[in-house]
Amino acid sequence: xRGMIGEVEEILRAHDYKMTPKREHVLCVLLENKKRHLSAExxxxxxxxxxxxxxxxxxxxxxxxxxxxxxxxxxxFGDGRKRYEFGTGSNDGHRHHHLICVECGKIIExxxxxxxxxxxxxxxxxxxxxSDHELKIFGKCRDCMGQKNK
Amino acid sequence: xRGMIGEVEEILRAHDYKMTPKREHVLCVLLENKKRHLSAExxxxxxxxxxxxxxxxxxxxxxxxxxxxxxxxxxxFGDGRKRYEFGTGSNDGHRHHHLICVECGKIIExxxxxxxxxxxxxxxxxxxxxSDHELKIFGKCRDCMGQKNK
DNA sequence: GTTCGTGCAAAGCGTTTGCACTCTG
DNA sequence: CAGAGTGCAAACGCTTTGCACGAAC
Numbered sequence: 001x002r003g004m005i006g007e008v009e010e011i012l013r014a015h016d017y018k019m020t021p022k023r024e025h026v027l028c029v030l031l032e033n034k035k036r037h038l039s040a041e042x043x044x045x046x047x048x049x050x051x052x053x054x055x056x057x058x059x060x061x062x063x064x065x066x067x068x069x070x071x072x073x074x075x076x077f078g079d080g081r082k083r084y085e086f087g088t089g090s091n092d093g094h095r096h097h098h099l100i101c102v103e104c105g106k107i108i109e110x111x112x113x114x115x116x117x118x119x120x121x122x123x124x125x126x127x128x129x130x131s132d133h134e135l136k137i138f139g140k141c142r143d144c145m146g147q148k149n150k
Numbered sequence: 151x152r153g154m155i156g157e158v159e160e161i162l163r164a165h166d167y168k169m170t171p172k173r174e175h176v177l178c179v180l181l182e183n184k185k186r187h188l189s190a191e192x193x194x195x196x197x198x199x200x201x202x203x204x205x206x207x208x209x210x211x212x213x214x215x216x217x218x219x220x221x222x223x224x225x226x227f228g229d230g231r232k233r234y235e236f237g238t239g240s241n242d243g244h245r246h247h248h249l250i251c252v253e254c255g256k257i258i259e260x261x262x263x264x265x266x267x268x269x270x271x272x273x274x275x276x277x278x279x280x281s282d283h284e285l286k287i288f289g290k291c292r293d294c295m296g297q298k299n300k
Numbered sequence: 301g302t303t304c305g306t307g308c309a310a311a312g313c314g315t316t317t318g319c320a321c322t323c324t325g
Numbered sequence: 326c327a328g329a330g331t332g333c334a335a336a337c338g339c340t341t342t343g344c345a346c347g348a349a350c
Binding site for chain 4: 316322
């Protein structure tokens with residue numbers, strides 16, 4: 001994980017940005033919460049626990065910065081706010097989908113390359129050069145289905 | 151298309167809502183622009199051309215109303231505002247996906263049931279009961295690719 | 301000593317809501 | 326005249342921005 005920070009530092013430096021302590025904290029919070037899909041405010045609160053004098057604007061600016069370099073990716077799961085997570089690398093980062101439970105809001109991650117043949121079809125049928133795709137599946141998770149049946 | 155209005159009127163009436171003239175105009179605008187994906191404000195402007203005394207709030211309320219009954223569906227294509235289009239019926243309305251050109255913003259519609267076997271896999275692998283899904287594919291359309299190559 | 305990063309507060313923007321008016325039945 | 330529908334303007338929630346201060350090279 002130290003390595004990850006160095007890696008990001010490289011990317012930033014390559015674009016004339018610095019890895020400041022606050023940016024590092026934002027990164028750490030994201031790294032330590034890989035499983036969750038934090039909103040900007042949630043990131044802010046977690047960073048604030050370690051660095052009380054951080055500002056919300058800085059968090060937004062940092063998230064924006066990381067987004068621009070595909071270090072993280074933002075998605076709106078339907079609650080009107082952006083949520084951030086690591087892009088799992090800029091090459092294969094786009095094959096990454098979510099199951100969203102409409103009952104409890106849980107988000108289950110799903111890595112699935114089944115869309116590859118769909119991609120091929122689309123490319124030829126529509127003359128469309130795909131750079132990324134995003135699949136959200138809505139429904140009910142096991143737990144919430146269980147409750148329904150009791 | 152007259153039939154469509156009657157149909158919607160039925161749905162509304164069944165839930166104790168009325169098909170007022172303004173709601174009808176909103177519906178008409180949506181019907182006449184099926185191919186486009188209008189934002190609330192765009193709908194508002196188009197309705198205003200016919201009924202100058204309409205309010206933006208009414209448009210929002212109407213769109214919300216139609217959404218609730220799955221008459222229309224809203225999607226965010228990444229520009230931070232909701233865009234509305236007809237759900238093609240409440241049964242099969244969810245098999246409806248989009249190609250979004252990141253260059254010119256064009257949205258190409260794509261009806262594709264290739265995700266069905268993916269659905270089956272997900273259902274069994276994750277114990278997840280799917281009610282809907284949404285697939286957005288980002289890339290460059292033919293026109294924009296052409297420009298790039300010239 | 302520039303330049304970049306930052307905190308704070310204000311502004312922005314799409315959307316929602318409170319309230320009073322209006323229209324319909 | 327009761328109740329739903331509506332216009333207007335204010336409020337809202339998330340995000341962005343302007344500005345002045347502060348840190349780093």
